[in-house]
Amino acid sequence: MNHGSDPDNSSFDHKSKKESLSIDLLSDLPTELLSQLKKTGLLSLKDIVIEGPFELSAKSGISMDDCNFIYNQAIAYLEDVGIMEKRFTPATTIYDKRKKIGRISTGSKNFDKLLGGGLETGAITEVYGEFGSGKTQLCHTASVIVQLNRNQGGLDGGALYIDTENTFRPERIETISRARRQNPSQTLDNIIVARAYSSSHQELILSESRRIIEAQNIKLLILDSAISLYRSEYLGLSALSLRQQRMNKLVHSIMRIAQTHQIAVLLANQVQSSPETGFGNTSFKAAGGNIFAHSSTYRIFLRKSNRNRIARMVDSPNHPESEIVFSIDESGITDPQKI
CATH class of the missing domain: 3.40.50.300 (P-loop containing nucleotide triphosphate hydrolases)
Known part of the structure; x- marks a missing residue:
């Protein structure tokens, strides 16, 4: 999945930021599963991560196995664009990030x-x-x-x-x-x-x-x-x-x-x-x-x-x-x- 480059923050307004993290980025999901997910009102990858797989399953009726897959995909994307720490990160990278x-x-x-x-x-x-x-x-x-x-x-x-x-x-x-x-x-x-x-x-x-x-x-x-x-x-x-x-x-x-x-x-x-x-x-x-x-x-x-x-x-x-x-x-x- 090609995520592209992260736009400069000065020109990256809240609307475009929200749209860039749409659940439509989960392109590996079957269409019917994506449609079912949208009915919950969770339209952002951040929303999915905040809810967690258990709550996601309870709200959407999607099986826990599928919700775990969706959750892990959302985490992976947020890691890819730098919003969340990557799974395996050198301590020096975390240290440099904490300085800012x-x-x-x-x-x-x-x-x-x-x-x-x-x-x-x-x-x-x-x-x-x-x-x-x-x-x-x-x-x-x-x-x-x-x-x-x-x-x-x-x-x-x-x-x-x-x-x-x-x-x-x-x-x-x-x-x-x-x-x-x-x-x-x-x-x-x-x-x-x-x-x-x-x-x-x-x-x-x-x-x-x-x-x-x-x-x-x-x-x-x-x-x-x-x-x-x-x-x-x-x-x-x-x-x-x-x-x-x-x-x-x-x-x-x-x-x-x-x-x-x-x-x-x-x-x-x-x-x-x-x-x-x-x-x-x-x-x-x-x-x-x-x-x-x-x-x-x-x-x-x-x-x-x-x-x-x-x-x-x-x-x-x-x-x-x-x-x-x-x-x-x-x-x-x-x-x-x-x-």
Whole structure:
């Protein structure tokens, strides 16, 4: 199959990019199978990869064997055009590619240093802590900064803000924008907000988000909070297994979205009491159990410290455990003022 050359990004608009990844590229498929696949509404190779073979089979009625073949063909094409890593890649190639990875500033130099430069594209950054620890403030600040150019800490893109706790406030966006000398109206226009009212509604929004990401040049996906609706709906030990299954499916879908669309994902998570003593004599741990612990690329615990906040890197594939101090003011997340 001849894929041709990858057009220059400056002239490669979102419409042509979407069309170039059409499932029609799966030319090895029988016509009737391709027709059946199109009826699911999954028209892009990225959609197929994000769904996975099991969900693809459930939605289309196509056998698992055929769906595994379709999935592997889609992966192979995305590898071929450089969207996903090839199956066998020299470590030097991955290292060189990571040097060019996109990052979004948090607004705080201290916080950016903790993350190795900011919120990373193609990765999930999870922040958790008690109320008032700065989770939602970080979400608001990042959704403003992502719109700046790369030299200013942004990615020249928009933000998709999935709000499950009714915590998004456009007034706060306006305040942060003015403090950072950005146009509030333009900033608000570049933030797409989706209010989720149930866990199934949240999953539907996430499924439909792929269209928004492509059409609106989204570079940052925010879930605030990722787990609250599941915790409120699946109560008791009898519902625990189903809840964990649903959350596992959710977080792996988020992971595939981050990787195939090369966007940054910021998850705000809740905490739950723990009989074990954590760092700083706190007795809280992130909600969600091992599902989120194994799926998030970076896990950061936030806590109050008088007028400031402390962020601690709890889990990372390439950062040591360390902590920094940051503050919150009119401009959102920032560094403490030196006295």
